[in-house]
Amino acid sequence: xxxxxxxxxxxxxxxxxxxxxxxxxxxxxxxxxxxxxxxxxxxxxxxxxxxxxxxxxxxxxxxxxxxxxxxxxxxxxxxxxxxxxxxxxxxxxxxxxxxxxxxxxxxxxxxxxxxxxxxxxxxxxxxxxxxxxxxxxxxxxx
Numbered sequence: 001x002x003x004x005x006x007x008x009x010x011x012x013x014x015x016x017x018x019x020x021x022x023x024x025x026x027x028x029x030x031x032x033x034x035x036x037x038x039x040x041x042x043x044x045x046x047x048x049x050x051x052x053x054x055x056x057x058x059x060x061x062x063x064x065x066x067x068x069x070x071x072x073x074x075x076x077x078x079x080x081x082x083x084x085x086x087x088x089x090x091x092x093x094x095x096x097x098x099x100x101x102x103x104x105x106x107x108x109x110x111x112x113x114x115x116x117x118x119x120x121x122x123x124x125x126x127x128x129x130x131x132x133x134x135x136x137x138x139x140x141x142x
Contacts, residue, residue: 005099006092008132009113009122015040018047018080023071025079026054038112038120039083045112045120047083057082089114092121100129 002008014032016025018041025037029051039047057077088111090099099111103126113122 002132002135003096004092005090005094005096005113005124006122008096008128009092009124010128011122013038013120013123015120016049016079017041018078018083020079022054022057022074022077022079022082025049025082026051026074029054036110036123036125037079038087038123039079040120041080044118045087045089045114047080047085048087048110048112049079049083050109053082053084054079087112090124091115096129096132099124100132103129 014028014034014037016028016037016039018039028037029035035052036048036050038045039049057074088102088106088108090102090111090113092113092115094113102108103111103124108126110123110125112120113124115121
C-alpha cells in the first residue's frame with residue numbers, strides 16, 4: 001500500500017564526512033543539486049548540514065574580511081562546525097503519515113532514515129512526501 005517511509009525515501013543519500021570542509025560541502029551541494037547532506041564519521045551518522053546552515057555560517061557582508069580571507073576560513077573549517085549534531089531520525093518502517101506530520105509540525109525539510117543498527121539508509125524530504133501525496137491523490141481520485 002506504500003505507507004512506509006521506505007516506500008518514499010531517497011535511498012543511499014549523498015553524504016559528507018565530518019572532517020570535510022565547509023567549502024567542500026558547499027561545492028558538493030551545488031554539484032549534486034541538493035540542499036542537505038547527512039554527515040558521517042567512520043560510516044555513522046553524526047549530523048546533518050543544510051545549504052542554509054552553510055550559508056549562514058559564512059561571515060556576513062558587514063565583515064572586514066575580503067573574499068579570499070573568507071574562502072580561506074571556510075576551506076579550513078570542518079563541516080561538523082556548522083552541522084546539526086542531532087538530526088531527526090526515523091526507521092525505514094515508520095509510517096509515512098507520522099513522518100509527514102513530524103516534518104510539518106517541526107518545520108523540517110527532511111528526516112534522516114536509519115536502520116536498526118544505526119546505519120544511514122535514506123532520507124525522507126518534503127519533496128518525497130509531496131510525491132507520496134500526489135501518488136495517493138491520483139490513486140484515490142476515482
